[in-house]
Amino acid sequence: MGAVELPDQIKPVMQNGIPAIVVTCSADGIPNTTIISQVYYVDKTHIALSFQFFNKTIRNVRENPQACVALNDLEGNAKWILDVQYDHSETEGPIFDEMDMQIEAIASATGMSGIFRLRAADIYRVRSFKKVSFSPASLQGVTHGDTGYTKQRASG
């Protein structure tokens, strides 16, 4: 089974400054929905999420590594939905440093300077993605980047 690869067109969506969403689930089955300031493109098969405040998200992915991330592309008329799996956390190094710098820039631009603080860069492997397009007429289309995810999920 090949790895799912993110298309290059998703990179600017991760850099548009519009908050993203992450849903996780605890081991006892309670979903948790949070809004986060940044999703960081690591490489074609990995993203990083900023670990700042949302300790429930952090606790959940340590119990159950599955997560769902949504990116908002208002100018491109689309929402990107990524199914990801937590891999590891980094508290230093180039990914952490770049995320820290970007978060400070976002905080400064949104009046939250001094409140946002990066504790770790959490690295996730992308298991599948889909792009949900929309139009003013609410006609919607869905394109998938899904390499056997359903089968992989069913087999654990």
Next chain:
Amino acid sequence: MIPGKILAFLEHEGTVAVSGTRDANLIPAIHYVSGWDVEPDKRTIRCSIPQAFTDLIASLEDNGQFSLTIEQIGSHETYQFKGDYVGSARPNEADMAAHEQVKARFAKVVNQVFGLPQEMCRAYISRPSLVIRFTVREIFLQTPGPGAGHRLVPPEEE
């Protein structure tokens, strides 16, 4: 019961909402929300879901777990509601009116904060095709800052 301050936030101040479910294998999923309204019992919330994100009924019928997060863009005031699925319906007139109000608030504030055209922003809040009703069990503060994650309802013991 949802406190009065949060009821006012839901009615007048929230500008964007997203919801979460999970399936039988504990795989979480995101569902965008196009509007919301609180029923007269002040504990049941109706969430309007656009067509592209209506694949949630199987999960809700499997386990009933639903989470809803609503933010006021700009102030970052945010609450998360966790609760139990009680049913679904087609959007009624009140749901569509709530959807239109949310769409207008979203377009106005995103235009102010991000400089994007209001018409583009209005289009981003898709017309709902399904309403999910759930009873609120817990409410958490999620406004960024030291109190993020604090449970408001029922109150946490000090």
